[in-house]
Amino acid sequence: MALLTWILTNFWTLLLFLLVLLIGLRIAWRLRKYGATREEFSYILRRSPFYFVVLIFCFFAVSPFLIMFLHTFKADGDLYRRPQPFIFRQEPTIEHLDALFNNTAYLDFIRNSIVVGVAVVLITLVLSLPAAYALARLTGRWGERAGILMFLVYLLPPTLLFIPMFRIVVLLGLKDSPMSLIVVYPTFTVPFSMWLLQGFFKAVPPELEEAALVDGYNRVEAFLRVVLPLSLPGIISTVVFTFTLTLHEFIYGLVFIADTRQRTLSVGVPTELILGDVYFWQPLLAAALIIAIPVGLAYNLFLDSLVQGFTMGAVKG
Amino acid sequence: MANLALPAFPLDNRRFVGLLFLAPALIYILLLVGFPFLLAIAFGFSDVTVGNTDLSFVGLRNFEAVWENDIFRQVFETTIRFTLISQVFILLFANILAIIFTQEFTGKWFARFIFILPWATPVSLAMIGWLWMLDTKYSPIDYLLLQTGFLGPGGLLSKDRNLFWLASPDLAQISVIFVQVWRMTPLATVILMAGLSSIPTDILDQAEVDGSRFMRTLLQIKLPLILPIMVIALLFSMITMFGDMTVVYVLTRGGPVDYTRVLGLYSFQVGIEGGNLAQGAAISLFAFPLLLAMAIFMLRTASRAEVR
Numbered sequence: 001m002a003l004l005t006w007i008l009t010n011f012w013t014l015l016l017f018l019l020v021l022l023i024g025l026r027i028a029w030r031l032r033k034y035g036a037t038r039e040e041f042s043y044i045l046r047r048s049p050f051y052f053v054v055l056i057f058c059f060f061a062v063s064p065f066l067i068m069f070l071h072t073f074k075a076d077g078d079l080y081r082r083p084q085p086f087i088f089r090q091e092p093t094i095e096h097l098d099a100l101f102n103n104t105a106y107l108d109f110i111r112n113s114i115v116v117g118v119a120v121v122l123i124t125l126v127l128s129l130p131a132a133y134a135l136a137r138l139t140g141r142w143g144e145r146a147g148i149l150m151f152l153v154y155l156l157p158p159t160l161l162f163i164p165m166f167r168i169v170v171l172l173g174l175k176d177s178p179m180s181l182i183v184v185y186p187t188f189t190v191p192f193s194m195w196l197l198q199g200f201f202k203a204v205p206p207e208l209e210e211a212a213l214v215d216g217y218n219r220v221e222a223f224l225r226v227v228l229p230l231s232l233p234g235i236i237s238t239v240v241f242t243f244t245l246t247l248h249e250f251i252y253g254l255v256f257i258a259d260t261r262q263r264t265l266s267v268g269v270p271t272e273l274i275l276g277d278v279y280f281w282q283p284l285l286a287a288a289l290i291i292a293i294p295v296g297l298a299y300n301l302f303l304d305s306l307v308q309g310f311t312m313g314a315v316k317g
Numbered sequence: 318m319a320n321l322a323l324p325a326f327p328l329d330n331r332r333f334v335g336l337l338f339l340a341p342a343l344i345y346i347l348l349l350v351g352f353p354f355l356l357a358i359a360f361g362f363s364d365v366t367v368g369n370t371d372l373s374f375v376g377l378r379n380f381e382a383v384w385e386n387d388i389f390r391q392v393f394e395t396t397i398r399f400t401l402i403s404q405v406f407i408l409l410f411a412n413i414l415a416i417i418f419t420q421e422f423t424g425k426w427f428a429r430f431i432f433i434l435p436w437a438t439p440v441s442l443a444m445i446g447w448l449w450m451l452d453t454k455y456s457p458i459d460y461l462l463l464q465t466g467f468l469g470p471g472g473l474l475s476k477d478r479n480l481f482w483l484a485s486p487d488l489a490q491i492s493v494i495f496v497q498v499w500r501m502t503p504l505a506t507v508i509l510m511a512g513l514s515s516i517p518t519d520i521l522d523q524a525e526v527d528g529s530r531f532m533r534t535l536l537q538i539k540l541p542l543i544l545p546i547m548v549i550a551l552l553f554s555m556i557t558m559f560g561d562m563t564v565v566y567v568l569t570r571g572g573p574v575d576y577t578r579v580l581g582l583y584s585f586q587v588g589i590e591g592g593n594l595a596q597g598a599a600i601s602l603f604a605f606p607l608l609l610a611m612a613i614f615m616l617r618t619a620s621r622a623e624v625r
Contacts, residue, residue, distance in 0.1 A: 062431045131338055131339050148616065156605075157559070159560045162585070187349045270444070296434040
């Protein structure tokens with residue numbers, strides 16, 4: 001806690017210091033490696049505008065998150081009286097984090113989101129793994145047509161379908177239950193993951209499957225025993241992105257579920273932590289940041305694999 | 318294994334297994350997307366409301382009513398304007414960022430993490446951050462402008478202490494467009510990165526051997542080669558943005574007055590909040606011809622790229 005207070009009260013100084021330190025270390029390392037020659041200095045000088053552009057873009061991307069971070073720990077008096085958003089004039093506090101977890105339905109939202117996400121990922125895998133393999137290897141022209149049909153589904157966004165979907169959900173008796181989302185979310189996760197998986201399956205050398213067929217496996221066994229294990233990294237990244245798609249979805253969640261305790265994160269936080277005109281700013285901003293960081297890390301970790309899937313699926317289509 | 322019970326022959330047949338594999342996904346999607354879509358059309362031609370659920374046919378009445386509604390006209394225009402203006406900036410920034418992130422540099426991993434955050438964060442949660450950034454009274458942006466003398470007594474931008482980002486018509490529109498660009502640029506960037514990394518390295522090596530400079534390689538080799546991908550990125554983000562209501566739902570609820578109301582939000586407000594399902598459906602159906610036109614254009618461009 002004392003450390004946190006110290007970091008927060010000196011936040012901007014520390015940030016600047018860290019930045020300068022890292023740049024200094026990097027330059028020092030280069031100079032040690034290549035020698036402090038005139039060419040080296042001119043190289044560093046030529047290279048610096050590039051880093052400057054990167055820094056500018058980073059600043060724009062990260063500014064709301066920095067504010068979220070600082071405000072999570074602000075005391076009410078510090079937040080509302082004579083606004084000074086960037087520094088702490090009162091002792092930082094974690095009472096709002098405490099309130100978020102203990103006095104609101106935040107943990108319920110997290111639980112619902114995880115339940116929905118995991119169930120949708122499972123359904124999506126069961127449906128899209130074989131389908132993507134069929135599109136990649138087994139079917140010819142008509143498979144291609146089916147693929148285009150799947151793509152056209154992307155053109156019917158939730159904003160176009162939520163009204164009839166709402167009626168169907170009511171008819172099925174699934175209103176106010178996360179089950180409704182589990183049934184409906186595969187309509188957009190399946191086309192997405194089929195498209196991505198297709199790219200990964202195409203990257204598996206066809207010779208391996210043919211060898212399996214020669215060894216007496218049938219097509220289904222060749223798929224299960226040879227292609228699936230080899231595409232595991234691609235499948236994992238598909239799982240990650242499918243899960244985050246369900247985390248992002250807002251409209252269906254908003255329309256289908258009116259019961260606070262049954263809502264998911266993306267709907268629950270902005271609708272339930274705001275009571276009429278009263279915004280509980282610190283818990284709100286903290287709730288957003290707590291989700292943003294792990295999802296951002298997951299995206300970054302699997303980005304290369306996503307780019308590879310895009311490339312194989314779309315570019316070499 | 319279970320499939321031993323089946324005769325061995327069909328499982329060796331390529332077409333049979335293909336059909337077997339594809340069928341579940343295809344049926345699920347057709348049922349759960351195709352049926353609601355037809356239902357949306359049926360709703361559009363009926364007088365269904367939340368209270369009255371029997372569909373009686375009323376012809377084109379809903380569509381006529383919607384089309385003659387001044388608010389709808391404005392909403393339609395706003396949606397198209399927001400989508401087009403933001404695409405210009407998204408493409409510009411995405412190109413720069415894609416070039417940056419397909420190179421190696423120190424701190425790339427961390428820079429990429431930061432730049433991807435706006436896209437990774439669930440939209441509605443990211444919008445909470447912007448709701449505070451653009452707050453009428455406490456906006457940190459206003460505070461910075463106040464400290465640097467752009468705001469407050471004698472300020473360049475306004476004599477007031479605040480700009481009222483989401484409460485004044487012009488600024489609210491600018492804010493919504495800015496936030497859309499902020500959150501959609503990473504998606505377009507990732508698609509462009511896929512395009513850039515698929516350029517065969519021998520072409521680039523050849524260019525380097527020929528002494529081509531960075532800018533020349535960029536303008537004459539890389540850009541023409543990724544042009545089809547750029548169209549795909551553009552249409553992807555256009556479709557996503559066209560079907561989005563989350564940003565305005567959290568930030569402005571369509572206000573001030575109707576200045577930031579977009580199609581999806583309007584359809585939600587009429588159909589769900591107002592309880593008039595039929596008109597809500599009719600409103601959202603007006604988006605479909607535009608989306609279809611985008612799709613046809615997109616598929617054509619993509620297939621032309623394949624021929625090359």
